[in-house]
Amino acid sequence: MAVLDNIGYRALTEESACEYVKSLKLFLPDEKMTVEEIGDGNLNYVYRITSNHKSVIIKQALPYAKVVGESWPLTLKRAKLEAEVLKKHGEFVPHLLPAVLASDEELALTVMEDLSHLTIVRDGLIQGDHYPNLSAHIGEYLAKTLFSTSDFALHPFEKKKLVAKFSNPELCKITEDLVFTDPFFDVETNDFEAELAEVVQQLWTNDKLKLEVAKIKYAFLTEAESLLHGDLHTGSIFASKSETKVIDPEFGFYGPIGFDVGQYIAHLIFQVLVRNENDRIVILQQIEEVWDVFSQYFSEAWQNSVVNPFTKVPGALESFLAKVFKDAIGVVGCELIRRTIGLSHVKDLDGIEDSSIRLYVKKATIQLGSSLIINRKNIVTISQLLKELEAYTS
Structure with missing residues (x-):
């Protein structure tokens, strides 16, 4: 069983995901944004947030495996590790990885470049x-x-x-x-x-x-x-x-x-x-x-x-x-x-x-x-x- 490490963690909603990227000043304060949850994997939420000018992805880890449910708890620390791997590998092949724009260990999330054109x-x-x-x-x-x-x-x-x-x-x-x-x-x-x-x-x-x-x-x-x-x-x-x-x-x-x-x-x-x-x-x-x-x-x-x-x-x-x-x-x-x-x-x-x-x-x-x-x-x-x-x- 995974060690519980979700103190201070909360799962984002579409509304709070928008607020979060606003707090990072990735969008203008009055900029109109749309958001959708696009994740189809087994372990995470993935939100795509767009405006007329730009778009970003928020990937947030769940404290359990979606493929099984809450009976299979997972560490949230994997989100920080994922961001760190992207950064480390990005030192050698930046053109082959998405840019990491921000990461938040407490919320177990990473904000990164939107690759929806691919x-x-x-x-x-x-x-x-x-x-x-x-x-x-x-x-x-x-x-x-x-x-x-x-x-x-x-x-x-x-x-x-x-x-x-x-x-x-x-x-x-x-x-x-x-x-x-x-x-x-x-x-x-x-x-x-x-x-x-x-x-x-x-x-x-x-x-x-x-x-x-x-x-x-x-x-x-x-x-x-x-x-x-x-x-x-x-x-x-x-x-x-x-x-x-x-x-x-x-x-x-x-x-x-x-x-x-x-x-x-x-x-x-x-x-x-x-x-x-x-x-x-x-x-x-x-x-x-x-x-x-x-x-x-x-x-x-x-x-x-x-x-x-x-x-x-x-x-x-x-x-x-x-x-x-x-x-x-x-x-x-x-x-x-x-x-x-x-x-x-x-x-x-x-x-x-x-x-x-x-x-x-x-x-x-x-x-x-x-x-x-x-x-x-x-x-x-x-x-x-x-x-x-x-x-x-x-």
Whole structure:
């Protein structure tokens, strides 16, 4: 259970949200404003406040998970942490994050740039839209934020201060349970169609698979490599044909680099599994591009590092990138499974109207996830990953 930290907290209404931004002098005193609650996530209220001249977003944390209710309390401190992650990551890629205009720890809210001119990537992809710069931008975001907050870029004292500052035990526990534990056991929070019961039972009795998941979870628990976004899926990214903005890093903490990389790739794979052949090619190219761009930027930063002498050892870069890739493949497998049979699903799969097709795709998703987890040591290049996907899309 989360520690109660809501003394002085009050949930904003549409009226009080307007008053709050007025108090910040973000709008003129007599300026006419409109407000609407636009949040569709599991943990927060999101208000959009507009006038004839400007608009802003207020994101306020709830003291519980909306997806479950008040029986699942959550710390409000996550709002401050989210704002701090946005600011820290913004030091390295300001063009890929919303500007933070204000934050209030007591009210557990952040006021930020309005991105309503962009589309949530998951929604756009489901509608068949393409974002030609998406994976290049995300590859850059991943490489620059993850390298720049790692031991390869920071003095050990500075790195360890950041690890302490971005400790996020309550939200990490959600990931530990919902991504790496519950889907692999018969627990009440799991949610899947009765027709999937046989394949799910096979999953739960597969000790070889569960042993590998245990290893992946242990890395998540213990490897404080870089400041992660912590929840980098296609619902946490706004984009257009030319612009990309990463949002919602409230799950941010110091963890293994491969986690962020794997989460993003996993949510592109959902689209690979549901798209027609022509559209599928575009998504596969996006998967390939994000790893290639990430590797390129990360390698450039590595070569320029003057903090860690081991960056100059021949083979060290290749060894570390291989480790990140293996970690990412394991996370991909876990994310595919948990979004199919766990508590929190994705519209990519659940939105398939034909039940026979939906069940077929979900079975394929579970089987693919299991295969990636077990065989991740043998999948060492992005082209091998794409080859692995072919067996599940024919």
